[in-house]
Amino acid sequence: MSQVFGAVFAPGFFASTQVQVAVVVGTMVAVVASAVGVFTVIRGQSFAGEALGDIGTTGGSGAFLVGAGPLWGFLAISIVAAAAMELIGIQRPRGRDLATGIVLGAGLGLAALLLYFDATYHNKTGATVTILFGSIFLIPSSTLPLVVLLSAIVLAIVAVLYRPLLLSSMSTELAAARGIPVRPVGALYLLALAIAVALASVTIGTILSTALLVGPAAAALRLTRRPATAMLAAALIGIGAMWLGIVLAYDSYDWPPIHDGWPVSFFVVTIIFVLYLLAGVPGLWRARQRRRADATTGGPLIAERR
Amino acid sequence: MINAWTEATIVAVVAGVVGFFTVLRGSAFVAHAVPNGSFAGAAGASLLGINTIVGLGVFSLLGALGIGVLGRRGRHDVVTALALVFMLGLGALFLKLSAESEPEIYSLLFGQVLGISNTEIAPTAALAVVCVAVIAVLYRPLMLSSVLAEAGEARGVSRFRMELCFLVVVALATTMTVPVVGTLLIFSLMIGVPAAARSFTDRPAPAIALSVAIALVTVWLAIALSYTTNYPVGFFVGTISAFSYALGRAWAAWRRSRTAGVPTAEPEVAGSGT
Numbered sequence: 187m188s189q190v191f192g193a194v195f196a197p198g199f200f201a202s203t204q205v206q207v208a209v210v211v212g213t214m215v216a217v218v219a220s221a222v223g224v225f226t227v228i229r230g231q232s233f234a235g236e237a238l239g240d241i242g243t244t245g246g247s248g249a250f251l252v253g254a255g256p257l258w259g260f261l262a263i264s265i266v267a268a269a270a271m272e273l274i275g276i277q278r279p280r281g282r283d284l285a286t287g288i289v290l291g292a293g294l295g296l297a298a299l300l301l302y303f304d305a306t307y308h309n310k311t312g313a314t315v316t317i318l319f320g321s322i323f324l325i326p327s328s329t330l331p332l333v334v335l336l337s338a339i340v341l342a343i344v345a346v347l348y349r350p351l352l353l354s355s356m357s358t359e360l361a362a363a364r365g366i367p368v369r370p371v372g373a374l375y376l377l378a379l380a381i382a383v384a385l386a387s388v389t390i391g392t393i394l395s396t397a398l399l400v401g402p403a404a405a406a407l408r409l410t411r412r413p414a415t416a417m418l419a420a421a422l423i424g425i426g427a428m429w430l431g432i433v434l435a436y437d438s439y440d441w442p443p444i445h446d447g448w449p450v451s452f453f454v455v456t457i458i459f460v461l462y463l464l465a466g467v468p469g470l471w472r473a474r475q476r477r478r479a480d481a482t483t484g485g486p487l488i489a490e491r492r
Numbered sequence: 493m494i495n496a497w498t499e500a501t502i503v504a505v506v507a508g509v510v511g512f513f514t515v516l517r518g519s520a521f522v523a524h525a526v527p528n529g530s531f532a533g534a535a536g537a538s539l540l541g542i543n544t545i546v547g548l549g550v551f552s553l554l555g556a557l558g559i560g561v562l563g564r565r566g567r568h569d570v571v572t573a574l575a576l577v578f579m580l581g582l583g584a585l586f587l588k589l590s591a592e593s594e595p596e597i598y599s600l601l602f603g604q605v606l607g608i609s610n611t612e613i614a615p616t617a618a619l620a621v622v623c624v625a626v627i628a629v630l631y632r633p634l635m636l637s638s639v640l641a642e643a644g645e646a647r648g649v650s651r652f653r654m655e656l657c658f659l660v661v662v663a664l665a666t667t668m669t670v671p672v673v674g675t676l677l678i679f680s681l682m683i684g685v686p687a688a689a690r691s692f693t694d695r696p697a698p699a700i701a702l703s704v705a706i707a708l709v710t711v712w713l714a715i716a717l718s719y720t721t722n723y724p725v726g727f728f729v730g731t732i733s734a735f736s737y738a739l740g741r742a743w744a745a746w747r748r749s750r751t752a753g754v755p756t757a758e759p760e761v762a763g764s765g766t
Contacts, residue, residue: 231569
């Protein structure tokens with residue numbers, strides 16, 4: 187038993203402060219991301235979630251420039267970008283894609299300039315990679331209180347908005363008929379998304395932030411249609427992927443060819459991607475059963491899209 | 493300098509044409525994900541010591557086809573996001589293994605138009621001709637499938653096949669443009685500019701022509717400004733594209749206020765509504 191244990195967890199895993207901070211932050215981010223992510227997937231705003239993370243690069247590089255903490259830069263720019271998307275028209279189904287795209291394009295242009303300044307005036311050459319790919323093992327434990335606070339804010343917004351947001355995500359017309367202020371609710375949700383994405387990107391990098399936001403939620407929604415159950419399942423999937431990724435990344439310090447550790451983001455993203463594909467199997471199987479049944483009874487063929 | 497102008501001109505023409513369909517189909521996320529994810533291909537190519545263009549081409553094609561096939565069963569934006577992060581995760585691994593230097597990553601992400609050599613122009617031009625030719629051949633069915641997918645199906649234009657064709661064109665355009673404007677900024681040319689063009693006219697052919705024209709002006713201005721100020725080209729491309737879109741919206745709003753009261757049969761077009 188202890189041999190298996192020793193093979194899975196490399197020596198020093200539990201003693202390392204970096205690992206402890208990584209596990210705590212990773213768990214919190216996974217929970218927040220799955221709560222927000224279920225709505226992101228239902229509302230079809232994965233692109234916005236991804237774009238906010240990318241645009242965060244702009245804020246991160248700007249913060250490097252003025253010497254502020256990167257989280258503040260991420261936070262400020264994400265909220266500004268979310269407001270711009272809302273103004274251009276992300277709430278209309280057809281404008282969704284375009285509003286996100288325009289803001290993303292402008293934001294990335296600005297990022298190019300700020301990164302150039304970082305490299306020219308501050309000799310901060312590590313900025314690009316740190317911001318884009320992040321590293322969960324490099325989180326200073328001093329950011330923990332802020333991470334907890336922001337997680338609490340996001341979870342509070344989602345909890346307060348839960349019912350109206352769910353209804354307006356399912357059917358705008360129905361929500362409006364029931365007197366729900368659809369646009370303000372959507373805008374508030376976008377704010378929660380912006381904070382969640384900023385929190386996730388600054389701690390674990392933009393790639394992982396998108397993966398945790400969209401992947402577990404989408405996998406969970408393939409398994410169950412109930413939103414609350416989906417949130418729970420998504421959180422479990424997210425946490426599981428995160429923990430497994432951290433363990434593997436820690437173990438990989440002994441792996442060839444570089445003996446310098448493979449990136450955590452690679453492991454977590456791969457695990458999440460595989461889980462998403464696996465979550466599609468039951469649906470595929472059900473669809474096949476139904477097709478077979480339809481073929482024998484001559485019933486209608488309903489294409490299921492989830 | 494002449495090389496940069498030639499190259500950027502080719503890129504602008506392709507971005508203008510392909511971008512028009514991207515905006516029409518609402519495929520902005522794909523247009524972002526494929527170039528961005530193909531970055532992993534470039535990192536992988538440098539790890540294996542092969543030509544960057546080959547790596548970019550393989551990854552952008554695989555990414556585009558993967559999105560097309562998986563998107564058939566799942567939610568399209570979810571599949572796109574997951575394909576993107578999966579490719580970027582691979583990219584992070586390749587970078588770590590190959591210990592790529594920082595400036596090279598920066599130039600892959602944000603482009604290096606002023607450092608284009610003579611030999612790089614011919615392949616770009618060839619890919620550009622292929623892209624534009626495919627669009628020209630598929631023009632009518634692609635247009636039909638983009639605007640009225642159901643009517644297209646009824647006429648025997650497979651939505652799925654059109655989607656795959658379009659994705660392959662995006663992948664080809666990506667492969668040729670990434671070394672020039674970078675993975676991140678090809679996107680602003682392919683979205684902001686055509687969206688601006690569409691606010692000036694609803695008819696497709698003039699909109700494509702206008703889109704190409706605005707793209708040309710954008711890259712020419714960006715290169716000139718970048719040359720004089722020494723700031724990155726990407727910054728100017730991104731800013732000018734966004735600015736042209738703002739102008740387009742302002743124009744559309746002004747025209748609507750002038751024709752207010754006259755009932756117009758303006759179709760519900762992304763970006764031209766209130």
